[in-house]
Amino acid sequence: MEELEISKKAIKGDDDAFLEVMQLHKESLLRAALAFLKDEHAAIEALQEVTYRAYKKIHTVKEPAYLKTWLTRIMINYCQDQVKRINRIISDSQVYDISVYQDQSLIELKEALGMLSNADQQLIYLKYFQNTKIKEIAAMEKIPEGTVKSRLHKVLKTLRLYFKEKGESDHV
């Protein structure tokens, strides 16, 4: 069956189609979780919770073609809430379990992304990690495409400034 057909059926409340949708997108959802949570166990828990939330809300999805993005947004929102909670619990001790793959500059990038607002993190994730089209982001957020573009620019600028400042202070 076509992905779009499955999505439509899932939105209408077909349980099998719903499970199929989750199968189709589980990898990208897990990767989103790992990008924010940095821990496999937490990512699995996140996937469980997102499945639960998605099942309860899937009938509210208006555009079946955007189902994957819709799921990703639920995941990111959940992860951001978790991160906030974890930060409250262990103030600012940062753990990177997957840093084996990363060189220093990427750790810095992740740190930088952590400084962004939740909305901006979500925007960056959708655009650069999931290659979501600007048009789709605009539709999901109910804002004009131009606004998405200017927000992206602003975020990239913030990132650049962050590195610039950091670079300067590192050299002092």
Add this chain to the structure above:
Amino acid sequence: MYEQEEQSLSKLKNDIEKISLPIEKADEAILSGFMKAKREKNLVKKKQKRLVGLAIAVIIIISFVTSIRISPTFANALTSIPGMEWMIGFIEQDKGFSAIIENDYYQKVDVSETKGDLTLTIDGVVMDESGMNVFYTLKSTNPLTGGEIKYINLLNKEEFPEHSRSYNVYFPDNIQNEFQDMVEYQFVDSFSFDELKFNFEFVTVMDNKEIKFLIPFELKENVKKNITYPIDQVVEVENQKITIEEIIVYPLRIGVKVAVDPTNTKEILGFEDMRLEDENGEVWTSIANGTVNRTLSKHEKMYYLQSNYFEKPKELYLRVNKLMAIDKEDAVVIVDTEANMLVKSPKDGKLKLGETSKAQAEFFMVSDSEDMYTIFDEAIDATGKELSIPSTEFYNHENKKYWNMFFENSEYENPLQMKLTFYPNYIEGDVKLKLK
């Protein structure tokens, strides 16, 4: 312009894509998330009852908390009627109902009809001037799971008076080959039939197939007459004036007819602890599972309490200490379902808007209470057209309570005005009226 940043981002993306994923655990996680949601959905469905036949607002409160002490007489009465044990669920929630059993007011019917694998039995009936409760059992040689009830109707030579009807639509998951339930008819005004011959119409859907039953039965005893106390007294709670007009005691329930003063500054949404109290301090509180009130006119409502019909108290008082009330200017919520905007809501800001579409609107608020109430019965659109809300899904998640309402159709113009029927805001006082 920001090529360097974009490149770093895409490098990070590639890194994340290199991580090997715990696919097996992921499948388990999906399944357990799905099962959890499914269980809750079934729970909500089970608690939803289908209400038919009334253009009058009815609030259903479903609660499974109360458990009353079962007296020895009552235990005896129960064992004397074989097959009655399952009714304990209903009886435990209502003092009036246990008194009905103890006083032999339950009429055994025990008439069956078999269609293929299915046998439907009318076990018995409790009837008074306020309504009729019909207890039935559906048995099958195959599991009943997945089936549902399409339609239940009672017929008499006489036309039924204005009434509401409620019954469970879905078979619970935990049953096998047998389903037992009660159909509740509640009459708006006191009523009794001349002839006690009835037909019980029952349509169930199993494996997409409709199965119809039509069972005739006859009752031996007609209703016991109600006891009416004319009161007509004005009471006051935090400057809100309320007239207690009359109290009607039936075996199945007590109706307390109340009128609010149109000049009140607050809208009274409900009585939290309205009760009858006798000289020994024994109390009869509101109906725990069923219709708790009924709107009679703009300012008049009937509130229902558990019955003490079969008791003979020396003294009897009506008491009220806590009312649910909201400032009149806060009593109407305005929402635009297309813009997903809460245009007007109570000033304390507790009520929040979730996702909306033309067909549906979700509201939520932080609340620890597990009780489920509908918060709105109907909406009025921008052109003044009334729009009913035939179904509302309730659920609790974390510390929030959710209402997801489905409108009868999407042919309306935003914004919608909706009158609150529930809101967690209270006023307190001490009302004590002597009935006898």
